[in-house]
Amino acid sequence: MSAPPPAEPEPAAPLPEPARVDPRPAVARAAGWAPFVPLLVALVALAAVVLVPNLYSDPNGLDPYTLRASGVALGLLAIALVVPGLARARLVLVSLVAITLSWSAFLGAPALLAHAGVQQTGDQANLNASVAWFGVTAVILGLVWLVLRRDHPRLRLLHLGWPAVAWAVSGTALFFLVFLLIPAGLLGREGLAIPALVRDAPWLVPANMLQGAAQELQFRGLLLGSLERFSSPLVANACQAVVFGLAHLAIVYQGPVAPFVPLTMLLGFVLGWVTQRTSSIWPAIVVHMVADIVVTLAVLPGLYGY
16 A cells, blocks of 8 residues: 655745835935925025014014015025035025015015106006016016026916816806805905995906916916926925915915915915916916905905905
């Protein structure tokens, strides 16, 4: 009688897969975040020079045109231009120069025109200031294009397809829906003085269109495109939205509208996401224009009582 065949050996348990390790050295991984350091330093410096004068009884008397902010941004850009290690941060700093310098132009243009003997009403001064705001932004963008040519950051100005049109229309409709659903008392929207609206609209509508376009070119155009050169789309969009909100906190949203800063950051993120998704900045420009016009004509008079 023959012996039974030997039992087959049990298969060995599979070895666990080795953990995936980033092949880049730690120094290289850290270098990916290096361009964000000048941005953080710039934001801290700008916050200090803008907000510290508020500790004084007359902060506007110290520097009514916030030239100190423009000076800091220009100084940081000058340093980045001569330090090779800061080359990747230069366009981000150019974006901050566009933001601060155009704001100084917005504040200073009516005063310069008044010194030149130009008579202006309050609404006319607002429009003149808005022209200066947009003009400085356009000049800086033009210089970036002339210097960098094919290597300039994506501004997404030349693409306008049906998806972009659809987002612009739906975004505008959504803004009006949300605006109408918010209780009037929370927005100071107790009613519109029709004579004042007819008087102010011819000046304030184009002024707010220029302001909205300038801000979109700065934040969803130059800043977002610059950040995308060395970071993921999500990180770039989040960073520009934070800067967008902080800029409004520092120089625009004070008094009754200060609580709107978180909403401003959220709006900046959504507009950035739409810009990335459609490869067009035009939906963001349209929605921003409409939002600024509605807020200026229907919300601010109630909040500030004028």
